Amino acid sequence: AQTVTQSQPEMSVQEAETVTLSCTYDTSESDYYLFWYKQPPSRQMILVIRQEAYKQQNATENRFSVNFQKAAKSFSLKISDSQLGDAAMYFCAYIQGAQKLVFGQGTRLTINP
Amino acid sequence: EPEVTQTPSHQVTQMGQEVILRCVPISNHLYFYWYRQILGQKVEFLVSFYNNEISEKSEIFDDQFSVERPDGSNFTLKIRSTKLEDSAMYFCASSGSGASGRNYNEQFFGPGTRLTVL
Numbered sequence: 754a755q756t757v758t759q760s761q762p763e764m765s766v767q768e769a770e771t772v773t774l775s776c777t778y779d780t781s782e783s784d785y786y787l788f789w790y791k792q793p794p795s796r797q798m799i800l801v802i803r804q805e806a807y808k809q810q811n812a813t814e815n816r817f818s819v820n821f822q823k824a825a826k827s828f829s830l831k832i833s834d835s836q837l838g839d840a841a842m843y844f845c846a847y848i849q850g851a852q853k854l855v856f857g858q859g860t861r862l863t864i865n866p
Numbered sequence: 867e868p869e870v871t872q873t874p875s876h877q878v879t880q881m882g883q884e885v886i887l888r889c890v891p892i893s894n895h896l897y898f899y900w901y902r903q904i905l906g907q908k909v910e911f912l913v914s915f916y917n918n919e920i921s922e923k924s925e926i927f928d929d930q931f932s933v934e935r936p937d938g939s940n941f942t943l944k945i946r947s948t949k950l951e952d953s954a955m956y957f958c959a960s961s962g963s964g965a966s967g968r969n970y971n972e973q974f975f976g977p978g979t980r981l982t983v984l
Contacts, residue, residue: 799975
């Protein structure tokens with residue numbers, strides 16, 4: 754079974770600095786997708802960024818980028834120029850095909866002004 | 867932009883009562899899902915639904931749970947006899963077909979229904 758592990762329950766960063774959130778996963782599949790979701794206090798699940806496993810190029814979305822290491826099964830999220838609005842829980846998730854999303858335990862990110 | 871909607875936003879019920887959580891997925895999507903998140907924990911898969919039948923369910927999704935797509939727009943989750951441990955946030959999600967131009971791997975989440983069982 755696929756598993757997703759986020760080893761950092763909490764992280765904090767100074768406003769305008771850069772922070773990296775870690776995620777590892779386990780799968781025997783070669784074609785899959787990885788996502789980072791943001792969950793603010795409202796508890797809405799907001800898609801931040803997605804990565805197709807067959808693409809070697811790391812995905813970027815404005816201040817958000819990933820470091821996808823397929824062989825190492827690692828998928829970290831880098832947030833540049835951190836803003837107060839980035840404070841939230843961040844969940845890493847895996848999916849293969851039109852199947853269920855498998856989520857990690859989450860990392861609570863605090864932004865210090 | 868199309869979005870998934872859920873009602874109610876908050877449901878309070880007594881233990882043993884039946885509840886129905888409602889979702890309206892994005893209109894041209896074909897795959898529908900329910901997830902649950904107990905406060906402070908990770909999001910857990912409950913069930914997926916495609917072509918008017920359950921395609922996969924987790925061990926959490928026991929006989930107390932059922933899903934239905936009663937018409938062309940709604941997707942419901944019913945809990946027949948609620949327990950205290952059913953208190954959680956319930957998220958509905960949907961994903962599309964390749965024909966729509968949307969990757970079916972990308973699931974769009976509703977805002978959630980907070981269920982409180984007393």
